[in-house]
Amino acid sequence: MHFFSDNATPICPQVMAAIAAADQADHGYDGDAWSARLDAAFSTLFETPVSALWVATGTAANCIALATLCPPYGGIICHEEAHVEVDEGGAPGFFTHGAKLMPLPGDGAKLTPATIAAKLATIRNDVHQVPVRTLTITNATEYGLVYTPDEVAALGAVAKAYDLGFHMDGARFANAVAHLGCRPADLTWRAGVDALSFGCVKNGGMVGEALLFFGPQAPARTEEARRWRKRSGHLFSKGRYLAAQILALLDHDLWIANAAAANAAAQALAQAIPGRLIHPVQANELFIRLSTDEAATLRAQSFDFYDWGTGAARLVTNWSQRPEHVAPLADALVPLARG
Amino acid sequence: MHFFSDNATPICPQVMAAIAAADQADHGYDGDAWSARLDAAFSTLFETPVSALWVATGTAANCIALATLCPPYGGIICHEEAHVEVDEGGAPGFFTHGAKLMPLPGDGAKLTPATIAAKLATIRNDVHQVPVRTLTITNATEYGLVYTPDEVAALGAVAKAYDLGFHMDGARFANAVAHLGCRPADLTWRAGVDALSFGCVKNGGMVGEALLFFGPQAPARTEEARRWRKRSGHLFSKGRYLAAQILALLDHDLWIANAAAANAAAQALAQAIPGRLIHPVQANELFIRLSTDEAATLRAQSFDFYDWGTGAARLVTNWSQRPEHVAPLADALVPLARG
């Protein structure tokens, strides 16, 4: 059984059914009936007018958002372990035409208002230095921690005070919402978020993520984002197959159900080995201390996962895992917990 | 019945079956078993070592190819009606960081060695002018004409003489090969082509096109292209679903069968109204003279298509249309042919 990544998982049956249902003639690009329903579906979910674009990947969603929020000569504050900083192969520099990522530290890959304010204070307001224009956070973070609505709102207040665009990388937004049990609106636009990468693929989708814009500037930003989407080769010829997947995940809150299942699986594992957790487990990722020998022992039992540097491992659960599926690994972890 | 675009068409059953077959756990990105088979499958098809990358769209395939073949300060010769020039929303400028498209005229959207040589002769070899570094053609062209292997080879000779990278936009490469009945190798690398956008979506696929590199520089260009793919957000998390589609099209030459069907449907229509053809019909597109009234008459009979400026229309056939499917339109065209 693999715990490599939620990307390594099959797609969920409802998504596959939606693909099949969309398999008919319709207009190309985003002129089809499915794509036409996206804005309304997300507007209902978020209780406010939302504009939504499908794109190929989370990297594209994040970077089109950043290109829309930040001029090429601007700076983007992010966490030093953020996906945009560490794992997107320089895509933010490509999409923004060279805007500067400004990575900051913070426990569990979370940023705080104080850290951001301290950074802002170091930047002179002259043309020799890069002016910060955008803030991006990841929720749930790269270490599986969840920003609460209050925490996001505190960051949103900083963004507003300094006139920064505010983006949230929600590759695991579903896991965050499922953990918090909050309204999606409270975790986003009500807390000051301007743009959200709403992750689908890790949560049961096949291809396609959604990029959402909120607030009074949303129409202008969306129009610009549509240009970036085409310009970066992300305007699929048969967009209906992407839109259908996204709609399927929204339908009857499947996205929440899938994320809740993944979170529950992670909790089951966490409870098996609480003393080894490097970070609290709130979403669907566990980072645990694990010796090389212990890792080998687990792998010998057919449990697959990635090492996380030396002496640690990352385990990722997913939508398809019910408690009974992960019980064998939990059982295998218990003896280690005693060690 | 619609003749809007081959993008407006459902995907073919074998592709859907391949997607279902790939719906299992595997490594993310392009680390999966399907992606791993792409190079070999295309190498067999093209009778030479080929490296192949899946990307989201034809725009992405074309522009990553151009970014690999042309430095930011270089120029790219294309036809003035080429997709890269007219219909990609400036994507070539984005991917190449501002390289200059140099559009040239030519009947049926085809370039000739003479036109290219004449253009090259106007450019001084100094830093004030943009040096041409790349040539791109579309086969079949935007008007449905097909370059023969000899024609491509003549352009390839120009490219070689002037040290230009040579790219072919093969959004309808299948239709070209099906029309010619030639070996794919003869139409590409044996004729000097360095990179090919191998179209899948118009030919029965759902999402995903293939970008191929040939020749001794292919390994270095592929390595660079992999960087561009990630950097532009085209490295899908679950690449196996794209690779599986492409492999399905290659399997048992489905790609040729599909294209041959589309071409045959176009021929059936062409024969119904030969006097109205603006261009010879070789692939799966017809451009016909058609008055506003005639267009309205056809649409009243439930035949849908796009106007092509004033007094003309474009009809596109596709893989799913058998002769009996298009017979009603052919019948409806015959009276016009007499007019």
Place this chain on the structure above:
Amino acid sequence: MHFFSDNATPICPQVMAAIAAADQADHGYDGDAWSARLDAAFSTLFETPVSALWVATGTAANCIALATLCPPYGGIICHEEAHVEVDEGGAPGFFTHGAKLMPLPGDGAKLTPATIAAKLATIRNDVHQVPVRTLTITNATEYGLVYTPDEVAALGAVAKAYDLGFHMDGARFANAVAHLGCRPADLTWRAGVDALSFGCVKNGGMVGEALLFFGPQAPARTEEARRWRKRSGHLFSKGRYLAAQILALLDHDLWIANAAAANAAAQALAQAIPGRLIHPVQANELFIRLSTDEAATLRAQSFDFYDWGTGAARLVTNWSQRPEHVAPLADALVPLARG
């Protein structure tokens, strides 16, 4: 005596004196006393609030203007023989991050409202095509012709109607104003021009051109342009030496006097050989039909100039040439005029 280019000429004595006068300690970059006077000096000259930036070259002035007026996904209409299209080594693509130059034809390198409107009509308003956002003209043109205030205003009306930023490349703006005898304001902002590259180096300066912004959007554009200036390496450490040169040219209308001298020299030559002129002579450039033998004869008499293709030559006069200086060439041309 050379007629290669106004770049090939020494700088005028008042500019050299101004450099010497500025040779004292002051704050770096544009924090000095000379740079501080630029806005006021140009505001007086143009009878409206103007913001002015010095940059190294006309290419930089043009391209920073374009970057300010056009988003990366936009298009820029220019003449097909415009300096930005033909002779800036792709700099517009670099500064604008890939915006698309859209070259149009026109006699004497001049654009007309009709040509522009016809081009605009061909562009669909969808993301597949590049939306025109900017218009740039050169005055005097690359063939030495001068747009009148009425002609500029007619183009300005088109720009306003289509919401295009309007830039004027004024590498030889002085020659145009000297020819017309008009107020600089009438040829620029009153006619709808948003940004002007105000040429200095061809008109007696050593290094440094001025980029001017007019109108209500000038403050925001200037702030952005200051970012581009720094970002492109054009914020000189000792800017006072550039500002001093520009101020010297403005002082007592030296810029007009210099341009008038160059124009007069061109007229003296034009009158010697009226039947050979390819374009009317309005500024300081002559394009004349000249056989290879005739060119050789002139060069044997120590008159230097550039061939302009085959069978033609370009002669450029400059600020330092008084009628008596060019009389020998005029005398040498007269016999050709008879031929």
Place this chain on the structure above:
Amino acid sequence: MHFFSDNATPICPQVMAAIAAADQADHGYDGDAWSARLDAAFSTLFETPVSALWVATGTAANCIALATLCPPYGGIICHEEAHVEVDEGGAPGFFTHGAKLMPLPGDGAKLTPATIAAKLATIRNDVHQVPVRTLTITNATEYGLVYTPDEVAALGAVAKAYDLGFHMDGARFANAVAHLGCRPADLTWRAGVDALSFGCVKNGGMVGEALLFFGPQAPARTEEARRWRKRSGHLFSKGRYLAAQILALLDHDLWIANAAAANAAAQALAQAIPGRLIHPVQANELFIRLSTDEAATLRAQSFDFYDWGTGAARLVTNWSQRPEHVAPLADALVPLARG
């Protein structure tokens, strides 16, 4: 008397004389007699074939070098207080089309092989991460410290081992060489440096810095750099005035004499207040602890300088200051040293 910056200083008489001597007709751009002599002059100085380009500013020199050494998808290791990271307004991102600066810590703004190797070890060799391709250091550093030939060679060995291009920002290269008394070759190409920004303006020039390339790849890199120079608007129309300044500084080792004077002035100040130095004084910058009151006292005596955060100040000496010129400040510092 000001100690703001070496940019705030007049130009030296020999440079002014060279400008006057170059004030004659010649070919434009870099086609003149002065520009033609640059390669030879630097080749003699560096005892190896060198290609040299003048550009407007140090920012341009640095960033054209980086664009030549690093692909857009690559990374550039620099010090976290390097000029390229902190004070160039994002110009590296602009010129390199989004390559990633990777800032590292180090005392006195110096990098060490160990720090670099540690950073390199953290980067996976996959497309998700940005591959390091270039190393850039500043000599003398932003804190006025000087890398010795051995120190540069140790970094050069790292660069070679990891196949990184190696650039040196030599805005104060003259001060470094004057301090070390070494051969310029030993501090650059013999130590593995591929490209050097050779500073002129801080050392007595008016406008224009030199960008030098060394080694077997120099011809190809220079050809590319010439494209970048034009493309970024740095190909001056009257380049002879820049080349003449640079040649004047090289003539009879004026560059060393000027730098030695500045260094000596700095030493004179350092000896007045040794206990307050934050960094050893090796070039022409002093960073001293200085209370707000002390700063005010000095300014009341007409000594001008910049604060360096709170409780510290930066004093920069320059080529025009002889010991007797700085003696008044030294005298004023002595009482503080006792405090």
